[in-house]
Amino acid sequence: QESTHIYTKAEVSSHTSPETGIWVTLGSEVFDVTEFVDLHPGGPSKLMLAAGGPLEPFWALYAVHDQSHVRELLAQYKIGELNPEDKVAPTVETSDPYANDPVRHPALKVNSQRPFNAEPPPELLTENYITPNPIFFTRNHLPVPNVDPDTYRLHVVGAPGGQSLSLSLDDLHKFPKYEITVTLQCAGNRRSEMTQVKEVKGLEWRTGAISTAHWGGARLCDVLAQAGHQLCETEAHVCFEGLDSDPTGTAYGASIPLARAMDPEAEVLLAYEMNGQPLPRDHGFPVRVVVPGVVGARHVKWLGRVSVQPEESYSHWQRRDYKGFSPSVDWDTVDFDSAPSIQELPVQSAITEPQDGETVESGEVTIRGYAWSGGGRAVIRVDVSLDGGLTWQVAELDGEEQRPRKAWAWRLWQLQVPVPAGQKELNIVCKAVDDGYNVQPDTVAPIWNLRGVLSNAWHRVHVHVAP
Ligand code: HEM
Ligand code: MTE
Incomplete structure (x- = not known):
């Protein structure tokens, strides 16, 4: 009879790279999925968001995992169980005004814990036209109030x-x-x-x-x-x-x-x-x-x-x-x-895939991102360049059709293009145009401001091409 290996949460959380091995948990079970990462149908970078911790918060977002064949596949990678006593007691400091803040989704990239400010990672941001509530960006200036819905007025x-x-x-x-x-x-x-x-x-x-x-x-x-x-x-x-x-x-x-x-x-x-x-x-x-x-x-x-x-x-x-x-x-x-207070915002777009510094396969590359404009102005076009802005191609706009003067929501966009032969690197750029033919500025310096607001220059991503 085989004895089950018991691991602590701390051990699991130290396995987050190909060198150490990539571990995840589901319920009380521990899995070493190092070999599976590159095979993941949703892409390696998404799986890596769960590396060293539980899958539940991520799988709750993507019901595609709620199938027996996915469970069976995962079962092949089981290496042991979590230590049942390894429950980290949350230390609540009562004088802390943030002690009652809600629990957040682990995928969020935290810019500040108190007050809580966090954004979804690019690989999840444009996965859905509608952002799932748990990974919607959060911008708080103060502790989250605890409001009783029955007495609320x-x-x-x-x-x-x-x-x-x-x-x-x-x-x-x-x-x-x-x-x-x-x-x-x-x-x-x-x-x-x-x-x-x-x-x-x-x-x-x-x-x-x-x-x-x-x-x-x-x-x-x-x-x-x-x-x-x-x-x-x-x-x-x-x-x-x-x-x-x-x-x-x-x-x-x-x-x-x-x-x-x-x-x-x-x-x-x-x-x-x-x-x-x-x-x-x-x-x-x-x-x-x-x-x-x-x-x-x-x-x-x-x-x-x-x-x-x-x-x-x-x-x-x-x-x-x-x-x-x-x-x-x-x-x-x-x-x-x-200066007037900001109300409507200028036209904006950004690339979410691939990410800066990534290596892409030679052959074909898929570029994805979002585009949006303030004041209900519709995005009518997104231009993408692979050569830093010398030549351009028009991306395909996805998502809901927009009502004239009431284009309140973003368009997701994508472009699938052959990687020009012999290229070792790509300087990918995107820029959007709204229905007032407003465009984004090409560089950041001329729109720099001391508070760092209204940052909408062409978005640039530098990637390497796999040999
Ligand atoms: C798709 C397994 C982790 C996001 C899939 C599919 C499998 C799978 C088998 C294809 C299912 C089907 O189409 O029937 C796994 C395993 C994981 C894991 C074994 C962990 C060891 C994650 C994580 C995320 C994620 C952490 C998100 C952060 C996705 C997405 C798809 C997908 C978005 C859909 C891809 C598409 O249809 O384009 N996964 N997954 N997965 N997975 Fe995972
Ligand atoms: N409302 C209250 N009461 N307190 C806040 O700190 N932050 C504002 C706005 N409303 C804020 C607020 C700012 S600056 C932004 S960008 C949005 O809420 C963020 O909303 P979200 O956290 O739901 O994404």
Whole structure:
């Protein structure tokens, strides 16, 4: 009788490379899948995301593994069992304001733990047109509030002569429900490329501070109308406050023009559903604002209060952040009042496959990525170059057709091309065009700004070709 090998979690987690062997677990079983990695139908890089740890969180995303032939295949690689006593007791520090933050998906690439900021890796980002909730990028400025859905109330300050509202979740569900697919992008997406030009202040986002979900909720214009608000030709803004607050009690806040909020065609939502589920805690449970075509910063999560003000929000994040400046402006000379707050974003695209530094097979290469533009402008074309921008080919656009002036979601794109004979390396570049014929700038330096926002230069990836 063979004795079963028992391994600790620590042992498993030290097996993450071809040299040490690549191990994974499923339930209490341990597998050495080193030989299988290159054979994985979903590609080696995806399997490697689970190296040294459990498969469950990844397989939960890809139901293709929920088949007996996949289990049988995995069983061939079994080497032992996990030590049953090896349960790492989570050490909860009660004074830690982040102690109640939710558990996150291990695939997320963490840019900061407290507050939590993380992006999906490129190989998962464009795997689905709709980003699965557990790997949707997360941008938090503060600890995640723990909101009780039964006692939750959304306060909507009434118009003069109208009435203020205090809406429970049930009340919100009584408004007509709208469902739309919307891409959210952080103003800091691709900031890490700006850092390469010159230091900037901010989180080092790569290409993943962008994700797409199908949102469901009440229309903001319907709720505002019930509170007596009307569209008026003024500078008025609708101000949002989150239930997350800093130690001084200051809540996260932002605002959008009243004209956008009241325009039914702008489809601004008070969302309580994300991809058919209640909002996950990281994404604003129980209610967040979704402002299609507008920078992520205005999509206020854990929404507590809505009011109409004569001017835009006085929040730090509205007036002292999320603005663009000339490359010549530094922290000594910056005048935040001199620039408007970012609302709609410029046209954007990036390559997710292959990745920088990778080696691709000679013969044929498949290039994939995403493209999106702000303000509901549709992406009409993506151009791809293999030679650093000397010659171009047009990529194939996938995903849902877009409605004119309401192209709220990204297009995924791909291009399958022969690798030019004799090439040892490729300088792959992509650039998108929107329906206003806006294009991306070719380099980062002329759009560099001290906060590292609006980084949308041609995306460049350098790869080697296997001999
Ligand atoms: C597809 C096995 C890990 C993502 C597959 C298929 C098998 C397989 C057999 C093809 C299934 C079919 O079409 O019937 C495995 C094994 C793994 C593993 C044995 C671990 C040892 C992962 C991980 C991820 C992943 C960690 C994601 C992060 C995918 C995807 C596909 C796939 C996206 C679909 C590929 C396509 O249809 O284009 N996997 N997998 N796999 N796998 Fe895995
Ligand atoms: N809302 C609250 N209440 N607190 C926040 O920190 N971050 C904003 C916005 N709404 C934030 C917020 C920023 S900058 C972005 S980019 C988006 O939420 C990110 O949304 P996500 O975490 O669901 O991707």
